[in-house]
Amino acid sequence: MVEKEEMLKKQSSQIIDIFNKKVRIYYNQKDFFLLLGDSFKLLKNFKEKSVDMIFADPPYFLSGNGISCSGGKMVSVKKAIWDEKIDVVTKHKFNKKWIAECKRILKDSGTIWISGTMHNIYSIGQALEENGFKIINNITWKKLNPPPNISCRAFTHSTETVLWAKKDLRKAKYKFNYDVMKKINNGKQMKDVWETSLVKPSEKKYGKHPTQKTLKLLEYIILASTDENDLILDPFNGSGTTGIAARKLKRKYIGIDKEQDYLNLTIRRYENEKKF
Numbered sequence: 001m002v003e004k005e006e007m008l009k010k011q012s013s014q015i016i017d018i019f020n021k022k023v024r025i026y027y028n029q030k031d032f033f034l035l036l037g038d039s040f041k042l043l044k045n046f047k048e049k050s051v052d053m054i055f056a057d058p059p060y061f062l063s064g065n066g067i068s069c070s071g072g073k074m075v076s077v078k079k080a081i082w083d084e085k086i087d088v089v090t091k092h093k094f095n096k097k098w099i100a101e102c103k104r105i106l107k108d109s110g111t112i113w114i115s116g117t118m119h120n121i122y123s124i125g126q127a128l129e130e131n132g133f134k135i136i137n138n139i140t141w142k143k144l145n146p147p148p149n150i151s152c153r154a155f156t157h158s159t160e161t162v163l164w165a166k167k168d169l170r171k172a173k174y175k176f177n178y179d180v181m182k183k184i185n186n187g188k189q190m191k192d193v194w195e196t197s198l199v200k201p202s203e204k205k206y207g208k209h210p211t212q213k214t215l216k217l218l219e220y221i222i223l224a225s226t227d228e229n230d231l232i233l234d235p236f237n238g239s240g241t242t243g244i245a246a247r248k249l250k251r252k253y254i255g256i257d258k259e260q261d262y263l264n265l266t267i268r269r270y271e272n273e274k275k276f
């Protein structure tokens with residue numbers, strides 16, 4: 001028992017080593033860390049080239065006065081203050097700035113995945129290239145049960161995009177677990193269209209987040225680009241989907257969010273997940 005505790009302490013201190021100054025940890029269990037605060041400030045406290053993979057699901061900036069459909073009901077598109085519409089220039093500055101910080105802390109062999117919709121993905125693609133990333137793939141996440149478009153003035157929105165990028169360095173050999181993904185796809189080469197249902201009710205039983213991703217999507221991403229014990233960072237943690245998938249797959253995790261309620265929801269998910 002004492003030996004196990006000592007071992008956990010040692011592993012945790014290895015993660016803390018990646019910070020270049022003392023950082024207040026909001027929650028820590030084994031190799032699962034949550035930081036409360038603004039990513040723009042907190043990312044500066046990470047040492048250069050310290051994380052193996054980054055997944056980010058930044059604000060889409062689409063909340064406004066529109067209406068949408070959820071669970072068969074009409075709902076407002078006002079998801080949260082952090083998601084409110086901003087002008088194109090401010091949106092691009094926002095994306096360019098956090099992506100620059102991610103580039104600094106990502107190992108040369110690491111990759112970054114960023115999910116988005118038409119509201120932000122074009123800015124993100126450009127910000128990646130402007131920051132010296134090379135886009136490897138443009139994954140289309142096809143939702144099998146999308147809500148209908150109740151305006152009837154556009155096609156049903158049924159996809160999201162996930163951009164996968166590496167540092168644009170000639171020597172940067174990035175990790176791609178090609179065979180693992182082929183096996184998942186019944187022995188056939190995995191394509192860049194991934195189909196899943198929307199988040200299952202069982203994934204929401206510890207509380208709701210307005211833009212929660214499905215665990216399956218994150219599991220694919222983690223399996224494709226990391227190995228056990230690699231360190232994954234999510235600078236927009238939300239309900240902690242990336243962290244839960246990372247933990248299930250025995251990867252280390254650091255999640256950052258500026259909303260305490262979302263970190264508390266993540267902790268409830270983490271502590272109630274029995275399969276770890």
Ligand SMILES: C[S@@+](CC[C@H](N)C(=O)[O-])C[C@H]1O[C@@H](n2cnc3c(N)ncnc32)[C@H](O)[C@@H]1O
Pocket residue numbers: 037038039040057058059060082209211212213214235236237238239240241242256257258259262
């Ligand atoms: C699109 S959601 C992420 C959802 C997440 N992928 C999930 O599965 O639950 C974006 C998150 O970023 C957080 N956020 C927005 N701006 C932030 C900032 N500057 N620093 C840290 N967190 C931020 C919001 O509170 C929100 O939870």
